[in-house]
Amino acid sequence: MSTLAWFALGSSVVWGWLLLGQGFFWRTDQRLPPVAHNRLPPAAHDRRPSPAASGQPGRDHAGVERDPWPRVVVVVPARDEAGVLPLSLPSLLAQDYPGDAEVILVDDGSTDGTGRLAAQLAARCGGLPLTVVSPGEPEHGWTGKLWALRHGMTLARARGPEFLLLTDADIAHAPDSLRLLVSAAVGNDLDLVSQMARLRVASFWERLVVPAFVYFFAQLYPFRWINRARPLATAAAGGCVLLRTETAVAADVPDAIRQAVIDDVSLARAVRRAGGRIWLGLAERVDSVRPYPGLGELWRMVARSAYAQLRHSPPLLVGTVAGLALVYLVPPVALVAGVAGGDTVAAWAGGAAWAVMAGTYVPMLRYYRQPLWLAPLLPFTAFLYLLMTVDSAVRHHRGAGAAWKGRTYARPEAARER
Incomplete structure (x- = not known):
């Protein structure tokens, strides 16, 4: 031959x-896992009165006592995102979540008025409470996004949430997205639930490149292997990560991964090392609105x-x-x-x-x-x-490293993954 x-x-x-x-x-059938009815918090339409409002546990139709919906704080790192924020932030503020929830947007040194625009959108749209904060420039040894997440997560933990939703500024959520994420986590005893947002596919180059990007990612990190009771792979999709707060503390994130360029996979590995259970799949109700029109x-x-x-x-x-x-x-x-x-x-x-x-x-x-x-x-x-x-x-090798939005990150040295 x-x-x-x-x-x-x-x-x-x-x-x-x-x-x-x-x-x-x-295969593309790894979607949010089903949840048995008796494992869920009281239903969103249950008004007898709302357990989330009263702080008292609810009961299902069989009289089984259930906990109220857990408190959630959404953390959104944002750097120069004024172009996409009007398409994404209102969807977070409009979440139909039966429990207590709020949004913290961390303005990571934006020069395009991202923080100011976020406050204006919140005043115009209403919905969940919004707090806009700025952590200043990253300390040495931190990537910008993880520095912003550190600031936002620290502020969020002071509110005492059971879960943190870490989502990017270009991600738009359907009104029931947060409720479905929390249901999946609570109903399946998961510490991290991540959905790979459906990326925008409009231009010729997006059609050619974007589906393949997700295909290659799934080939490298098969979702079924990640979601097994005894996992064979570990990964997450950074655009949409629901994380149990106590697990984040146990995993020492984001500090433990402060120099990671591929922060989502590093986050998942840190959670797994801390004994957390992880689920990753494709999204049906979560979309990226960021355009990539050209090659x-x-x-x-x-x-x-x-x-x-x-x-x-x-x-x-x-x-x-x-x-x-x-x-x-x-x-x-x-x-x-x-x-x-x-x-x-x-x-x-x-x-x-x-x-x-x-x-x-x-x-x-x-x-x-x-x-x-x-x-x-x-x-x-x-x-x-x-x-x-x-x-x-x-x-x-030319010293450019990983460049993104005016910042360049060289090879990690002092804070490699532990």
Whole structure:
């Protein structure tokens, strides 16, 4: 057999494993877990009087006493978010939550009037109480978002909440989002419930790149593995994280992860180390409103953290590039070259691998309501991600590090994950 045929066979074997042995990562049915009725706090429509208002436990139809809805404080780190805040903040203030809840927006050194706009939106929209605070510039050894979260979480804990909802400033929530998150956490005894917000998909480049971003994330961190009683992987999605307060204290977050660029995965690992139970899935009621209309914006979004995901390791970078080439680029090359050159084995093996690849991508495209003709283009998108990863490493070795909104973060030194 030709060398190309051997590579094609190797790729097809890998795709057989990915199809059946990687936690069925390609399926999109990991949504908020169901909750038995008798495990829930009193229903939102129960007005006899409201247990949340009275502070007394409620009872279900069988007369079983249940605790009132727990108190929640929402913490929103925001840096120069005036462009998206009118689309996201009102959705938080309008949460239909039966218990006590409030929102703390941490203005992280914005220069576009983010804090002032937030206060104006709260005055105009009403709803949950809003507090706007500013922590000043991050201390040495902190990334900006985690510094803002530290300030907001410290202020929030003074309110005595049972849960903290950590959500980004570009995330819009359906009115029942908080209630469903708390229900899932309480009803399943979870310490961290995270949903990967549905990212915006409007422009050509968003259609090409965004669903693949979530597909690759799920391939790296299969949701089923994370959600097992005995987990095989650990991760979270930073845009929407409901965290039990006592678990946050036990995990010493965010202090324990203060230099993390990929803060959501680091947060999940810290919670897991503290003995917390984690759940991660796709969102149905949580959406990102941040636009990435051009390839440049998407490129920067991926490149800022890709090399950090590889722990700034050149050997891991080489292995990742080789792996991406074998898994995603070899199949179409083998099919085309095999057909053109009469190499039957290369053509069949490459075609089979490409077919499995495209087939596993279809559920994600359906989740994002995108045309299925994008599925065979996944090798091209993977090639773009390969280039973004290499560019991330080049930027790092040039001293640029992970740059985002005017800040650059070099490789962590003093506060590596513990």
